[in-house]
Amino acid sequence: MKLFVFLCFSQALLCALVCGHHGGPHDDDHDHHDQPHHKNESEALHQMSTATFKFSYSFFYHLAASYPHDNFFYSPMSISIAFSLLSLGAKSKTLSQIHEGLCYNTSSNSEEMIHKGFQKLLKIFKGQKDGFKLDMANALFTDNNLNLLEEFKDKVKKFYQSEAIATDFHKVQEAVDQINSYVEKKTNGNIKDLLDNLEPLTALVIINTVFFKGSWVDAFNVDHTREEDFHVDENTVVKVPMMTRQGEYNIGYISEAECTVVEVPYKGNITAIFMLPDKGKLHDTEKGLQNLTEEAWNNAMKSREIILSIPKFSFSGELDLVKELKHLGITDVFSDHADLSGITEDSRLKVSKAVHKAVLKMDEEGTEASAATAVGITKISLPQHIKINRPFFISIYKKDISVEVFSGRIINPTK
Numbered sequence: 001m002k003l004f005v006f007l008c009f010s011q012a013l014l015c016a017l018v019c020g021h022h023g024g025p026h027d028d029d030h031d032h033h034d035q036p037h038h039k040n041e042s043e044a045l046h047q048m049s050t051a052t053f054k055f056s057y058s059f060f061y062h063l064a065a066s067y068p069h070d071n072f073f074y075s076p077m078s079i080s081i082a083f084s085l086l087s088l089g090a091k092s093k094t095l096s097q098i099h100e101g102l103c104y105n106t107s108s109n110s111e112e113m114i115h116k117g118f119q120k121l122l123k124i125f126k127g128q129k130d131g132f133k134l135d136m137a138n139a140l141f142t143d144n145n146l147n148l149l150e151e152f153k154d155k156v157k158k159f160y161q162s163e164a165i166a167t168d169f170h171k172v173q174e175a176v177d178q179i180n181s182y183v184e185k186k187t188n189g190n191i192k193d194l195l196d197n198l199e200p201l202t203a204l205v206i207i208n209t210v211f212f213k214g215s216w217v218d219a220f221n222v223d224h225t226r227e228e229d230f231h232v233d234e235n236t237v238v239k240v241p242m243m244t245r246q247g248e249y250n251i252g253y254i255s256e257a258e259c260t261v262v263e264v265p266y267k268g269n270i271t272a273i274f275m276l277p278d279k280g281k282l283h284d285t286e287k288g289l290q291n292l293t294e295e296a297w298n299n300a301m302k303s304r305e306i307i308l309s310i311p312k313f314s315f316s317g318e319l320d321l322v323k324e325l326k327h328l329g330i331t332d333v334f335s336d337h338a339d340l341s342g343i344t345e346d347s348r349l350k351v352s353k354a355v356h357k358a359v360l361k362m363d364e365e366g367t368e369a370s371a372a373t374a375v376g377i378t379k380i381s382l383p384q385h386i387k388i389n390r391p392f393f394i395s396i397y398k399k400d401i402s403v404e405v406f407s408g409r410i411i412n413p414t415k
Contacts, residue, residue: 212406
């Protein structure tokens with residue numbers, strides 16, 4: 001089977017707005033090139049992935065607490081890329097808030113190392129040909145009258161492979177259509193009409209898109225899919241198509257978090273991790289996972305044969321990052337106190353809109369017909385049946401470079 005996780009968009013769609021008065025360059029310029037260059041690409045990648053993972057956990061628990069009964073799904077990698085790109089033009093308190101909110105430890109790691117980490121990550125995914133498709137694209141939609149600083153343009157091109165696209169923001173609908181068309185194309189049609197409007201003073205829109213299409217290592221057979229109950233809560237049951245397969249999986253029960261964990265691998269060293277809380281223990285599991293050690297996780301996980309059932313569903317979610325990131329301490333960049341003077345000297349800018357949209361789709365379309373018909377060896381006793389038929393957490397993880405691509409919580413797969 002193929003699991004399509006069409007994310008996309010991570011958007012961080014950042015609309016930087018002209019504030020109406022001109023301001024000159026600031027004295028506290030940050031020169032990324034002043035940092036030592038002795039650390040190699042693997043170290044940069046490690047520092048970046050560590051920060052992204054910490055940010056994902058921080059963001060996850062904020063969303064879990066803020067929306068206790070709702071689905072949510074996002075790409076921590078994509079949000080981090082978009083705001084890291086933006087940080088190239090940020091200074092003073094605006095810059096430090098972005099670094100702290102994204103969990104960058106700049107006291108021990110240079111800013112340039114973080115950007116180099118993303119530079120390496122983009123190269124890895126661009127050259128990936130191993131059984132999955134993950135396309136990322138970055139673009140700057142700039143007002144025709146906005147003069148970007150050459151240093152800023154050089155850095156976003158060097159580290160984030162970003163292109164600058166001239167836009168007439170005075171023609172609002174044409175600008176909206178131009179941006180939406182770009183997003184739709186880069187996500188292979190999976191995200192349409194991302195923007196419905198722009199504010200009159202918009203001067204800069206930063207776009208980051210991610211599109212993922214993966215194939216299971218061991219395919220599910222469409223003929224084994226059956227409609228079954230999914231228990232949203234004690235009083236709510238919905239019907240979902242449930243895909244089922246018997247085979248070897250890495251699974252475990254983590255008592256500290258009161259949940260069962262199953263790793264379902266894709267081709268290309270990407271894994272979907274399903275975390276199934278015990279009945280009625282959803283929020284207890286959320287708390288337990290916060291204090292979970294790597295040792296406890298590793299000790300719990302073992303390879304064994306099971307019968308696995310997971311729901312077939314599609315889910316689309318959208319987050320207002322202006323609202324959500326303020327809770328993580330990133331505030332100035334969205335206010336009149338924003339210091340984005342590293343982008344342009346022409347005017348002061350602030351971020352007026354930051355939208356993140358993600359689409360998750362699981363179905364049985366597949367390219368490995370032989371795998372879909374594979375039969376496991378029959379054993380005398382039936383293996384354990386793991387059925388994802390109540391609220392669960394999901395993480396899509398690139399194992400070989402330790403990068404979490406997507407994360408989320410599904411309360412009701414029919415919404």
